Amino acid sequence: MSATTGPALTVTDLDVLGPHGPIVAGVGLEVGFGETVAIVGESGSGKSVTARSLTGLLPAGLAASGSLTVGGVPVSLDGAAAGKAGRTGRAGKAAERAWRGIRGSRITLLPQDPFTSLSPRHRCADQIALPLQRLGLSRAQRSEAVLEALDKVGLPARVARQYPFQLSGGMRQRVAIAAALVTEPDVLIADEATTALDVTTQREILDLLGKLQRERSMGLILITHDLGLARGRADRVTVMYAGRIAERGAAAQVTGSPAHPYTGRLLACDPPLDVTLERLPTIPGSVPRLAFVGDACAFAPRCELATDECRAGLPEAVTVAPGHFAACLHTGRVPKPELKTEPKPEPKPDPQPGNAIAPAEEAMAATTPAPSGASVLSIAGLRKTFGTHTVLEGVDLHVAAGESVAVVGESGSGKTTLARIVVGLETADAGTVDFGSGSGERSRPPQIVFQDPFSALNPSLTIGAALRDALRAGGRDRSEVGELLEMVGLPTAYARRRPRALSGGERQRVAIARALATRPDLLVCDEAVSSLDVSVQAQILNLIAELRERLGLAVLFISHDLAVVRQASQRVYVLYRGRVVEQGETADVLGSPRHDYTRELMAGVEGKGR
Amino acid sequence: MSGPRASIRTLSPLALFLARRVAGTAALLVVMSLLIFSLLYLEPGDIARNLLGTRPVSAQALAQIRAEYHLDQPFLEQYWTWLRHAVTGDFGTSVQSGQPVTSSITSRLGITLEVVGLAFVLSVLVGVPAGVLAGMRRGTSTDRTVVGIAVVFVSAPAFALGLLLLYVFADYLAWFPVYGTGSGFAGRLDHLLLPAVTLALGLGGFVLKLTRTAVIKEADQDYVMFARARGLSRVQILRLILRNASLSVLTSLGLTVAYLFGSTLLVEQVYALPGLGSLLDDAVLFKDVPVVQALTLLMAAAIALTALLVDLTYVALDPRVRHEMAGS
Numbered sequence: 001m002s003a004t005t006g007p008a009l010t011v012t013d014l015d016v017l018g019p020h021g022p023i024v025a026g027v028g029l030e031v032g033f034g035e036t037v038a039i040v041g042e043s044g045s046g047k048s049v050t051a052r053s054l055t056g057l058l059p060a061g062l063a064a065s066g067s068l069t070v071g072g073v074p075v076s077l078d079g080a081a082a083g084k085a086g087r088t089g090r091a092g093k094a095a096e097r098a099w100r101g102i103r104g105s106r107i108t109l110l111p112q113d114p115f116t117s118l119s120p121r122h123r124c125a126d127q128i129a130l131p132l133q134r135l136g137l138s139r140a141q142r143s144e145a146v147l148e149a150l151d152k153v154g155l156p157a158r159v160a161r162q163y164p165f166q167l168s169g170g171m172r173q174r175v176a177i178a179a180a181l182v183t184e185p186d187v188l189i190a191d192e193a194t195t196a197l198d199v200t201t202q203r204e205i206l207d208l209l210g211k212l213q214r215e216r217s218m219g220l221i222l223i224t225h226d227l228g229l230a231r232g233r234a235d236r237v238t239v240m241y242a243g244r245i246a247e248r249g250a251a252a253q254v255t256g257s258p259a260h261p262y263t264g265r266l267l268a269c270d271p272p273l274d275v276t277l278e279r280l281p282t283i284p285g286s287v288p289r290l291a292f293v294g295d296a297c298a299f300a301p302r303c304e305l306a307t308d309e310c311r312a313g314l315p316e317a318v319t320v321a322p323g324h325f326a327a328c329l330h331t332g333r334v335p336k337p338e339l340k341t342e343p344k345p346e347p348k349p350d351p352q353p354g355n356a357i358a359p360a361e362e363a364m365a366a367t368t369p370a371p372s373g374a375s376v377l378s379i380a381g382l383r384k385t386f387g388t389h390t391v392l393e394g395v396d397l398h399v400a401a402g403e404s405v406a407v408v409g410e411s412g413s414g415k416t417t418l419a420r421i422v423v424g425l426e427t428a429d430a431g432t433v434d435f436g437s438g439s440g441e442r443s444r445p446p447q448i449v450f451q452d453p454f455s456a457l458n459p460s461l462t463i464g465a466a467l468r469d470a471l472r473a474g475g476r477d478r479s480e481v482g483e484l485l486e487m488v489g490l491p492t493a494y495a496r497r498r499p500r501a502l503s504g505g506e507r508q509r510v511a512i513a514r515a516l517a518t519r520p521d522l523l524v525c526d527e528a529v530s531s532l533d534v535s536v537q538a539q540i541l542n543l544i545a546e547l548r549e550r551l552g553l554a555v556l557f558i559s560h561d562l563a564v565v566r567q568a569s570q571r572v573y574v575l576y577r578g579r580v581v582e583q584g585e586t587a588d589v590l591g592s593p594r595h596d597y598t599r600e601l602m603a604g605v606e607g608k609g610r
Numbered sequence: 611m612s613g614p615r616a617s618i619r620t621l622s623p624l625a626l627f628l629a630r631r632v633a634g635t636a637a638l639l640v641v642m643s644l645l646i647f648s649l650l651y652l653e654p655g656d657i658a659r660n661l662l663g664t665r666p667v668s669a670q671a672l673a674q675i676r677a678e679y680h681l682d683q684p685f686l687e688q689y690w691t692w693l694r695h696a697v698t699g700d701f702g703t704s705v706q707s708g709q710p711v712t713s714s715i716t717s718r719l720g721i722t723l724e725v726v727g728l729a730f731v732l733s734v735l736v737g738v739p740a741g742v743l744a745g746m747r748r749g750t751s752t753d754r755t756v757v758g759i760a761v762v763f764v765s766a767p768a769f770a771l772g773l774l775l776l777y778v779f780a781d782y783l784a785w786f787p788v789y790g791t792g793s794g795f796a797g798r799l800d801h802l803l804l805p806a807v808t809l810a811l812g813l814g815g816f817v818l819k820l821t822r823t824a825v826i827k828e829a830d831q832d833y834v835m836f837a838r839a840r841g842l843s844r845v846q847i848l849r850l851i852l853r854n855a856s857l858s859v860l861t862s863l864g865l866t867v868a869y870l871f872g873s874t875l876l877v878e879q880v881y882a883l884p885g886l887g888s889l890l891d892d893a894v895l896f897k898d899v900p901v902v903q904a905l906t907l908l909m910a911a912a913i914a915l916t917a918l919l920v921d922l923t924y925v926a927l928d929p930r931v932r933h934e935m936a937g938s
Contacts, residue, residue, distance in 0.1 A: 055839050060749070104841025111839070116832035119850050121857075121929055130850075131840050163929045180840060 006072060008033045008186045008219030009054070009107065014066035014077070016049050016058065016243075021291025023049050023062065024243045031187060034217035036210070038234035038251070040227055042266075042533040043504070044287035046243035051191045051223045053077065055109040056099035070106040071186035075099075104131050104183040112192040114172035118164040118179075124150075125160035128179045135183075149178040153208060169411070170201035174208065181212060187219040195225070198410035199560060199604035206233055206606070225533060227267055229606040231255040236323075239263050242298035243290035245317070249324030259318075259326035262299045264334045269538045271563040273605055276587065279545070280538035280567060286503050297328070305330040374401040375436065376522040376554045377422065377446065382431035384417055384578075391417045392578045395431070399522060399554050406557040406569035406586065408601070414578040419526040419558045423448040436521065444474075446522035446556075447515035451531055453507035457499040463510050464495030467517060474518030484513040487550075489543060505536035509543065516547070523547075525568075526558045541568055562605055566590055574598050624935035627925070635918045642910040643696070646903050647689045653897060657681060660897060663705035678702075701904035706896045711904045714889065721791060722885035725802050725877070726870045729809035733866075737814040738859065741821025742852065748826055757822065760815035768873040772808040772880035779804060789882055805881045809873055813866055820862045824855035857928055864920035868913045 009031040016024035024046040031037045041047040053064035056077075064077045076098065103109075111117040118127055128149055129142040137145065147157050153174040164172050173193065180188060190209060194202040210233065213220045224230055230237045231251055238248040239260065247260035258264040268281040285302040295314045300306040309329055317325040328334075377399040384392040391414040399405045409415040420426040421433060423446050435445065450456045457466060467485070468478040482492035488509040499507055508528065515523055525544065529537040541564065547553055557568050565572055565586060572589050574582040574597065582595040593599045653660055658675045659667060675681070679702070680688050695701070701711035737760075744756040763771070780788040792801035828834065828851045837847050878887035886905060893901035925931050 057835060057839055100841050100843065102841070103839055108841075109836070109839035111832050111836050113832060117836045119833045119837075119854060121853050122850065130837070130842050130846055133846070134841075134843060163933070165930045166933065176836065179836075183840065 007031060007069075008035070009068075009070050009221070011054060011066060011068045011077075014050065014053060014064065014068075016046070016053050016062055016064045018291075019061045021289070022243065023290055024053070024064075025290060027066075027240070027243075027245055029221075029238060031219035031221055033186070033219055034214065035236070036213060036220040036222060036234045038222040038224055038230035038237045039240060040224055040230045040237055040266075041240035042225055042287055042535065044242065044289070045240040046290070047223050047240050048191055049243075050240070051109060051189050051221070054189060054221075055103055055107055056095070057109060070102060073102065073106060075102050075106075104185060106185055107187040107189065108180045108183070108185040110176060110180045110188060110190045110193045113196045114169050114176055115164075115196065117176050118172060120164060122163070123160070124162055124164065124167075124175045128160075128175065128182055130179075131183045145182060146178075149182045150175075152181075152212065153178045168201075169197050170204060173197060173201075173205050177205075177208065177212070181216070181218075184216065185218065187221065188213070189221040189223065191223040192225070193222075194229075199562070200410065200600055202606065203604045226606065227255055227263075227270060227534075232606050239266070242288055242293055244298060245327060246299065247324075247326040247328075249321070249326075253321060253324045258334055259320040259324065259331040260299075260328045261303045261305050261330065261334050263326075265302075266534060269535045271538065271541070271567045273563045273566055273590065273602075276566055280542055282538040282542065283535040286505070286536075305333050375399065375434075376401050376403075377556065378432075378434045379422070380432050382418070382421065382433070383429050384414070384421065384426065385429055390578055392421075392428070395575075395578070395580055397573055397580070399556055401521060402548065402552045402554055403571065404548060404555040404557065404569045406559060406565040406572040407575055408559055408562060408565050408572055409575035410560055410601075412577070413575040415558045415560075415575050416526055418575070419448065419524050419556070422446055422522075422524055422556065444518060444520050446524055447518060447520040448524040448526060449508070449511050449515050449528040451527035453504050453511055453531070454499075456511045457507055457514075459499050461498070462495065463497050463499070463502070466510070467495070467514055470514045470517035476517065476519070480517075484517060485510075487516065487547070488513040503536075504532055505539060508532060508536075508540055512540075512543065512547070516551070516553075519551075520553070522554045522556060524556045524558065527560065528557075529564060530559065530561060537564070544568065562590060562601060574601070622935070624925070627935055628922075631918060631921055635914050638914050639911060642914075643693055643907055644689060646906050646910070647692055649903055649906075650899050651685075653899065660899065661705055663896070663898070665708070696904070696907065702900040704893075704901050705898040706892065706901070711900045714901065715886065715904060715908070718885050718889050721802075721883055722874055722878070722887060724798065725805050725809065725883065725885065726874055728802060728806035729813060729870060729874075730866070732806060732810035733814035733817050734863070736810070737817030738821050740814075741818040741859075742825050742848075744818065745822040745825025745829065745855075746848070746851075748822075748829070753822075756818065760818045762815075763811040764815035764819070766812065767876075768808060768812055769876040769880050771811060772805070772877050775804055775808055776880065791883060802883075805877050805883060808877050808880070809870060812873065813869060816866065816869070817859075817863070821855070821859050824858045825851060827858075828855045857924060860927070861920055861924060864916050867916040871909050871912065 007030045009029070012028045014024060014027040014029075015022060027046075027050055029037065029039070029050075039047045039050060049058070049062065052058050053062075054068065056075075058064060066077050068075045068077050076095065118124070125143065125146045128146045132142045132145055143160070146160055150157060150159055155171060155174050155178070159167065159171065159175065164175065167175065188209075193209070194205050197205060206229070209220065212218070222230065222234055234251045236249065237251045237254040239246045239254065239262065241262050246262050247254055247258065249259075254263060255267065258267060262283075265281070265283045269283060271277070271280055283302050288298055288301070290298065296312065297303070297306070297310040297315050300310040303310070307329070315327045315329050317327045318331050320326055320331050375398060377397070379395060379397040382392050382395040382397075383390070395414075395418065397405070397407070397418075407415045407418060417426060421428050425448075457463075461469075463485070464481050467481045471478050471480055471484070481495050485492050485494055490506060490509050490513070494502070494506070494510075499510070502510065511528075512523075523544075529540050532540060544555060545568070548555055555568070557565065559565050559568075569586045572583065572586045573580050574589065574595060576595075576597045582589055582593065582598050589598065590602065593602055650657060657679075658672045658681060661675050661679060662671060665671060680691050683691075699712050703709070704711050704714055707714060740756050740760070744753045747753045776788065780786045786804045787801050790801055792798045831854075834847060834851060837850055874885065875887035875890060877883075878885045879891060882888075886908075889901065890905045892898070893905065925935055
């Protein structure tokens with residue numbers, strides 16, 4: 001049937017019910033042909049569950065209801081509780097069969113991680129061609145279609161014969177896109193489809209998705225946590241909070257003049273690239289579960305503007321401007337996102353109290369490889385190879401006492417290997433790594449905070465036990481657990497809890513407390529905030545800044561995120577293919593990058609360029 | 611810089627892997643054979659008398675045994691002589707029967723291989739599909755029933771299961787013969803089916819659980835969700851899952867060989883089959899050290915070679931490993 005009239009996808013009154021109560025409530029969404037709509041939210045917002053329910057792929061135990069029309073075809077959501085194929089009875093099987101006619105041809109979901117979304121033991125051509133088999137195409141027609149699909153996503157024909165593990169992350173995502181679009185769906189849902197990729201690759205993939213969407217005049221739904229990305233790539237934006245829609249409207253309106261306080265705060269939390277803030281704005285508290293919210297504004301407990309009315313009833317969506325709605329009683333009082341805290345005086349970084357190095361000398365440190373003064377880390381001529389592959393070559397790096405230094409680079413730059421060498425998890429093939437060489441007295445070994453707070457803590461140990469072990473390793477008394485927890489802003493009662501009872505941000509605080517138990521002079525943060533939500537990321541960055549000030553701690557920040565680097569470091573080293581290609585004060589390097597690679601990195605940042 | 615290092619580097623990773631793996635297997639077998647040879651010395655009493663068994667003890671007979679086994683020579687030299695003969699298939703003379711060890715083994719090898727082989731085929735034929743079914747229907751009553759049955763068979767001791775089957779199917783229902791090995795293909799199958807089923811029930815339960823775990827692990831992967839999101843049919847999705855799950859199932863199947871050789875000892879006793887298991891049993895009871903040595907070495911070699919074979923198959927089947935081996 002001709003589906004080019006009317007919207008590509010319409011869903012109204014979408015509710016998703018889980019075993020412990022509602023997860024998504026009253027979500028409505030309309031996506032036109034050729035239109036891009038972004039669903040923005042933090043973890044717990046229900047954005048991914050919404051995406052799953054629109055393709056009938058909800059995990060077992062979750063049931064959707066509401067009315068959905070895709071490409072002009074009404075789809076029954078009510079039976080979508082089928083979960084895993086064949087898991088439920090006859091009704092589930094019938095629903096699964098009905099969905100099979102919709103998925104692929106009408107709507108397709110592109111998963112987040114290109115490293116797991118393709119079968120590792122099937123050639124790319126076979127994976128792309130699978131849906132064509134059902135359309136009754138011959139082998140020759142199928143291989144022709146595969147080559148065409150690969151060409152459309154900008155991949156050479158040889159990829160057809162290759163396995164996913166032979167390709168880079170960006171290429172794998174291109175293969176996945178080719179596989180998703182080979183059946184020419186009316187709507188594509190991209191669930192954080194670029195989050196796992198490098199900045200420059202992310203931009204290429206988004207460009208590609210945009211191009212393909214225009215060519216096919218397909219509806220595109222971008223599920224993302226990144227408001228900057230939504231601003232740059234979407235026509236319209238829907239902001240979700242705790243399973244409900246907080247605000248929706250044209251991308252420019254929502255991000256330019258937010259009408260919901262949550263959107264406003266979320267925008268403020270996003271660290272800017274062009275200024276270094278004294279303290280990043282945060283949203284206190286965490287996202288509640290919809291089941292515990294009831295008939296009230298879910299954001300009220302965290303909102304400065306909240307009044308008794310907000311807690312008394314569910315706020316209706318208010319029209320702020322044509323096509324711009326917000327579910328808030330105080331839409332007029334939301335501050336503009338431009339109103340941010342005063343920037344730090346630039347370009348000089350904040351001199352640390354008790355820091356032996358004066359700012360003037362520090363500026364010198366940026367240009368001289370081995371500066372004088374108290375040093376907690378100096379690396380010279382570092383080389384590391386894995387087999388025939390050289391990961392690091394001739395790296396010189398220096399961190400003074402109390403200083404914050406960032407190493408920025410993409411995957412494959414060698415930045416993680418560098419971090420692991422610093423804390424002794426890897427050994428270098430050549431070069432020297434010295435701690436505290438300047439002061440003459442050997443400093444305590446550095447400690448590390450890893451990226452993923454969910455795997456960094458032993459799930460069977462209570463927080464208290466984990467910290468006691470760390471204290472013992474540092475020769476400190478085990479009774480100091482409470483002190484450590486208070487230092488990272490957690491209540492002392494958390495000592496009795498286990499990691500699974502903690503949120504991601506809280507776990508990362510525990511990981512920091514554990515690292516600080518031995519009172520190191522240097523803390524290495526390996527992408528320590530990159531898996532956290534924006535508001536939580538800001539909290540952790542503020543915490544690290546506070547700890548630096550209080551303890552005179554030096555921090556080596558390993559990150560791919562330039563905005564984080566901007567906020568968290570005084571000096572920066574840009575690592576590219578194992579070599580330092582540029583270094584200097586963060587404000588200078590990011591303000592006027594000299595190396596092409598640094599410029600490329602800056603250009604790749606979504607929605608922050610002004 | 612150094613010569614040997616550089617020459618090793620020039621070998622392809624595949625050749626390097628093969629060389630390492632074969633050398634490892636060989637080293638393992640040498641260590642095992644040394645231990646097995648030492649069995650002779652573990653037994654209390656005079657070795658020559660032990661080797662003489664029930665034959666009349668005379669000074670002449672003892673001297674002959676000492677000369678035959680080089681007992682007057684140092685331990686390592688004795689080992690070396692023994693090993694040299696063992697490699698050519700000569701394990702000496704059975705203490706019990708006075709026959710060459712090799713001939714008593716070869717006369718019984720066939721029956722054990724047939725039982726074990728049949729059991730292996732049966733357990734894979736039933737265990738793998740049942741495991742796939744349970745894994746794809748995880749959490750349903752089908753899954754619980756299938757896994758429940760598997761747990762019963764895995765936990766039941768083979769000899770008890772054997773006695774039960776023997777009583778029900780051979781004695782009570784009289785579908786199968788109680789005793790003997792049968793002649794001709796049909797007769798052989800008739801006689802060996804019950805012992806093989808006894809072995810296969812325990813092993814099949816194990817294979818089922820392995821397969822189920824592998825299928826569940828794969829079914830939870832993102833690529834399965836993506837396949838569903840693209841509207842692929844159940845059969846297509848099942849094929850994706852099976853291809854990926856097959857490798858871990860295959861690796862685990864290698865482990866079952868050790869289990870099979872262990873259980874066949876008991877099963878052959880229950881069914882009074884003249885196989886290697888009953889030979890080993892007799893030899894241990896009779897302190898027939900040459901036979902015990904030969905059988906133990908044979909089983910160790912079979913298990914080590916299966917492990918090697920599994921590794922090689924893995925290289926052949928997993929494209930990722932294959933490409934790594936072929937060099938970057």
